[in-house]
Amino acid sequence: MATIRVQGEDFDAGAEAAALARGRKDVGAVVSFVGLCRDEGGRLAALELEHYPGMAEDEIARVAREAEARWPLMGVTAIHRYGRIAPGEQIVCVAVAAAHRGEAFAAAEMLMDYLKTRAPFWKRAIRADGVAEGWVEAKSEDETSAARWRAAG
């Protein structure tokens, strides 16, 4: 049921969210989230996102199936970009449709928390001064956020 896309090119998050409810009369809530590339106070020139082709799509689909098993969702779309992404550009989008806002908000948040800790993507920071660049380190807060959903059953 979920629409999963892993792509280099940008996307229209508004159109993706609208598409989930188009032509339906049972959808009462659409929640969408867009993750963007920050410039970290001017230090960052771009992010370079590496991914594991095949597994990236599979893993996001597994996460979407978990959300669908947990809440009565009417549509899920998840899009994640790879390659070079400049500050201000979109990196990731999740959109969820449901009858009520509670499950739509919760599912969108769980999808993002799981996507960050399980989908095989790695960010490399390219600095504005061009001097150094390095792999972004995983944050323990992201693991903590993802663990909430397991604890909550």
Added chain:
Amino acid sequence: MKAVYFAWVRERVGKTEEELDPPASVTTVGELIAWLSAQGEGYAHAFEKPSTIRAALDRVHARHEAPIGMAREIAFFPPMTGG
């Protein structure tokens, strides 16, 4: 078995993928990491802290104690930083 590497694991090993032929005594993901770390300087650097290494068997996340079994592809990478 095909091994694929990503992010700094790939950079340290110095290749994106290769065919591996470990001895029969290597049966789990963790044992393969230990064996790989003895295959040269780049491998030793890549796998110096096994606890930071994540793995996937045939494109599904696998713990270090997981048996490799008949997996055709094993991947090694750092903790993920997408989203």
